[in-house]
Amino acid sequence: MNVLVTGGAGYIGSHIVKMLLEDNNHVITLDNLSKGHREAVVGGEFIKGDLNNIQELKNIIQTKKIEGVIHLAADSLVGESMQNPEKYYRNNVCNGLNLLAAMQDCGVDKLVFSSTAAVYGEPEKVPIAEDHPTRPTNTYGDSKLFFEKIMHRYHQIHGLKYVSLRYFNAAGADLSGKIGEAHNPETHLIPIVLQKALGQRDNLAIFGDDYATADGSCVRDYIHVSDLASAHGLALKALQQGKEKAIYNLGNGEGYSVKEVIETAREVTGLPIEAKIADRRAGDPAVLIASSVKIKEELHWEPKYPELEKIISSAWQWHRKGGFSENG
Ligand code: UD1
Numbered sequence: 001m002n003v004l005v006t007g008g009a010g011y012i013g014s015h016i017v018k019m020l021l022e023d024n025n026h027v028i029t030l031d032n033l034s035k036g037h038r039e040a041v042v043g044g045e046f047i048k049g050d051l052n053n054i055q056e057l058k059n060i061i062q063t064k065k066i067e068g069v070i071h072l073a074a075d076s077l078v079g080e081s082m083q084n085p086e087k088y089y090r091n092n093v094c095n096g097l098n099l100l101a102a103m104q105d106c107g108v109d110k111l112v113f114s115s116t117a118a119v120y121g122e123p124e125k126v127p128i129a130e131d132h133p134t135r136p137t138n139t140y141g142d143s144k145l146f147f148e149k150i151m152h153r154y155h156q157i158h159g160l161k162y163v164s165l166r167y168f169n170a171a172g173a174d175l176s177g178k179i180g181e182a183h184n185p186e187t188h189l190i191p192i193v194l195q196k197a198l199g200q201r202d203n204l205a206i207f208g209d210d211y212a213t214a215d216g217s218c219v220r221d222y223i224h225v226s227d228l229a230s231a232h233g234l235a236l237k238a239l240q241q242g243k244e245k246a247i248y249n250l251g252n253g254e255g256y257s258v259k260e261v262i263e264t265a266r267e268v269t270g271l272p273i274e275a276k277i278a279d280r281r282a283g284d285p286a287v288l289i290a291s292s293v294k295i296k297e298e299l300h301w302e303p304k305y306p307e308l309e310k311i312i313s314s315a316w317q318w319h320r321k322g323g324f325s326e327n328g
Contacts, residue, residue, distance in 0.1 A: 002026045002065050003236065006051060006099065007072030009036025012114065012170055012225055014179045016070060018042050019229040028064045031073065039324045040179050051095035057102035068110035068236050071099060074143075077187060078118065078283060081140035092143035097150065104158055110239040111151065112232050115166045117221075117249070117288055119145040126255070127291035130166070130247050137283055148247065155245050163235035163243065168221040168251035168290045170228055172311040173318035180318030181225075189258060190222070190312060193265045194319040197273050204273065206258050208280035211287075217258035219287040221251035224305035224314065234299040246298065251290025252306045261308070268313045 003020055007013045008029030013036065020027045027044030030051075038046065045064070049056055051073055060066070074092045075081065081088045103111065118141030119134045136142045154160035171190045173180030181191050196204040209216035231250050238246070256264070266273050295301045305311060 002067045004028050004066045004069045006030045009040050011181045013072040014040035015225045015229040016232045019233055037324050051098050054098045054102050061106040070112045072114040078138050078140050081138050085139040088139045088143045093146050096147045109161050111162045112235045113164045115144045115164045117168045122285050126287050126289040129291040161239050162245050164247045166249045170225050171222045172224040172314040182323045190315050197269045197271045204275040205278035206275050209277045215257050215259045218284055219255035219257050221289045222311050223251050224311045227303040231301050234301055248295035249290040249292050251292050255289040256308050264308050265312050268316050
């Protein structure tokens with residue numbers, strides 16, 4: 001299949017591109033490299049560009065004979081989304097509309113969308129299933145939920161076929177050691193913990209130890225990035241086989257506290273990794289755990305690396321190697 005991956009040079013996108021290539025697809029990565037890395041795209045064709053130009057999108061879809069699209073290009077920092085909402089609505093919603101318009105004009109009707117657990121907001125109960133109320137508490141979550149609603153209407157009105165995948169906490173790195181997580185600035189827990197282990201940062205803060213959880217720190221559902229990638233492959237195949245639309249959570253259904261993550265990283269690295277308790281980070285729910293029963297039942301998705309130890313050791317292999325050679 002000829003697949004366009006927007007945002008394919010990013011952390012999750014690059015793992016999806018690699019998986020699609022291994023599955024014998026012809027892959028065209030479109031990325032403006034604002035946050036992604038050229039080196040992260042391990043094969044297929046690469047086009048530097050973004051989604052604000054419908055004509056360019058149409059040209060790519062037509063000349064490359066695109067049959068399906070995986071759309072990840074987006075801004076995704078929760079904190080930034082509350083300081084600069086316009087950036088998030090413009091990039092994540094308006095540019096997404098450009099993509100839909102170009103697809104429609106070119107007769108491409110299959111879309112896999114990168115969504116987030118942030119659409120749920122503060123959970124009423126865990127594990128969170130897909131029919132849980134969606135009440136985002138930040139602009140980032142809003143922007144992803146708006147786009148889900150847009151896809152739903154385009155399905156009803158224009159016949160768009162889509163799968164939206166709501167990721168919980170993506171972590172880890174491809175076992176080849178060639179690609180992994182490299183954000184700048186880094187805000188995610190596991191890379192920060194491993195940077196502290198490597199002496200690349202002075203402080204590691206545990207954001208709050210007074211939550212209503214077993215050890216007082218926040219609990220999250222970490223999912224290996226390669227397991228996320230495989231779900232995109234299954235979603236695309238399901239669309240090819242006639243699936244009309246679906247929304248699925250992606251997590252392991254198991255929660256680990258910040259303190260447990262740090263403790264596991266100490267075991268994996270054999271290093272002390274000193275951490276200090278700090279204030280809560282604004283907007284952090286105490287517990288986020290996915291129910292991924294639906295995608296397991298409907299698409300037969302099975303995570304290969306559900307163990308936190310494996311997720312962290314794959315990330316450790318990547319960080320120890322030093323990430324990408326390019327700078328930025
Ligand atoms: C992540 C994503 C968010 C996505 C959400 C879905 C970001 C910044 N966050 O959120 O887009 O919607 O998953 O569940 O992109 N922590 C510390 N110290 C640190 C860093 C983090 O204690 O230095 C804690 C946080 O308070 C949190 C946990 O570690 O409880 C995980 O944090 P993080 O890796 O930033 O992910 P989330 O905020 O859960």
